[in-house]
Amino acid sequence: MEQITLQVKGMTCGHCEKAVKSALLEVEGVKEVAVDLPSGSVAVEFDHEKATVTQMKAAVEDQGYDVE
């Protein structure tokens, strides 16, 4: 299991937080997601044999947010 912190831009409220969290949890291999709304930091715990950072970024971007 590995951990990465994505920097997500554009989350403004609890709905945004949920949208990003749900999208990441739908990526196969993602186990846990913790969002810090004020800073935009999204900590993701994942199995690197299943999930890639590219997939995770795409999942967040599909919801309309930018990943730095």
Next chain:
Amino acid sequence: MEQITLQVKGMTCGHCEKAVKSALLEVEGVKEVAVDLPSGSVAVEFDHEKATVTQMKAAVEDQGYDVE
């Protein structure tokens, strides 16, 4: 049919807009809802024999937003 414009505080994004719109459309007698996100103005067309302003305000407040 009557029209009222509610001033809603706290909507920050498209998710908020949808939450407020859906909540208002669930009030019996509400026919149309138009949200202007930047200003917080929410125009509601409704049948005053069925829906009351009190019900509409409560529906919005239940979603976590303030109505002025």
